[in-house]
Amino acid sequence: MEQYACMVDLMAREGQFTEIMEFIGKMPFEPNAAIWGSLLGASRIYSNPEIAEYAAQYLFELEPQISRNYILLDNIYSTLGRWEDAAKIRCLMKERGVTKLPGCSWTEVGRKVYSFIVGDMSHPLMDQIMAKMQSLYLEIKEIGYVPDTKFVLQDVEEAEKEFSLCGHSEKLALAFGLISTPAGTPLRIIKNLRVCGDCHLATKYISKVENREIIMRDNYRFHHFVNGACSCGDYW
Template identity: 60%
Template sequence: MCRDYCIAPREVHYACMIDLLGRAGRLDEARDFMKTIPFAPDANVWGALLGACRMYGNIDLGKHAAECLFQLEPHNAAKYVLLSNIYAAAGRWDDVAKVRKIMKDRGVQKQPGCSWIEVKNKVHTFMVEDKSHPQTEEIYSTLEELARQMEAAGYVPDTNFVLHDVEMEQKEHSLYHHSEKLAIAFGLISTLPGLPVRIIKNLRVCGDCHTATKFISKIVEREIIIRDANRFHHFKDGLCSCGDYW
């Protein structure tokens, strides 16, 4: 950029470079590259590093990145949740509890997960384990049938994404009823076979729902598009356009 085009890299360019290194799992190189940045790294840079640490389970570097983000964006709940995800995946429930206490002490409120889908010009909204929809019985029945087919195809619930130290069976039960799964089930029973199902979620789609949606897209032979807080996910034939990194 500097030599050929006389363009000085800005914060966003450094953030993209950290993201590229993070996607490749080259976290040590990403950390060393950050030391070369000629200004204080902003939230985008630290956020890219934290996301990579979550993906690859680097607890120490993830904690450092999160602490820097807490200083830059003390009321951004998503960064606290990412650090909780890292701890929960490692089974470090005491550290998960500490992060929650920090959030409480600082007055940081985690926005409840919510997914919605528009069918026939009407918006249908779902929360986790939501049973307020008029077609709840059919929605849950559809999810149960999908669960059987997914498990037969090799799907295993990833309980690392349930941030509570509870029994395994309870964790799996909670995972099956996340808001995006409920919205997908409703979309499948409310639209014609073969048509795409389009979902919007206010938060980042969790890893288990991402894996489950890949299985569902292949089982029902439908395209499923989810727009979460980070990006679009286009699921088709058991694959996602994000390449499983988001």
């Protein structure tokens, strides 16, 4: 099964959905959650809602209490502006008692671990953190960064979406690390959920303008940012 799952993942990275469905149809046993999960993840990357729905229906049966499957489909719908469909997924989660953990990130500075929760502005250095974020935004926009507001899963104005992105936990942890450590020091951040696409994009640019090595571990894999590039090749 693991070998079949690897083949599906390889084809999924190239968006070969027709080939994947033919491959799955010829498997000598029923696909497991790893296979359908690879397909759902690729559907997010390639914005393919039809394949996403097909994969999700199996995942909802195989892993009815795993929130990431619902959230991925919700994200796909929201990105495409299908707000009613996204709302139906959230209602389904509520009916089944599936809860989504708030995004939380941790970083270590001076042998002490600091935690940040999405939208939480209670940190005593928050004014400095937000000032650093604003400064970073100006710098990285000058070299090509454009906020990817499709990762804000609410139907609000663009300006509000861009402001919301600043409150993501990994950005708060990153800005705190930058103002709390000497220049050139590698930063290490851990996140309990999948890093969002905009935070991933912003971190690539930040690693370049700050000349910092940034290692971020989300709940899928390690991301090693150096000089504007990530080890994951922008696929996760």
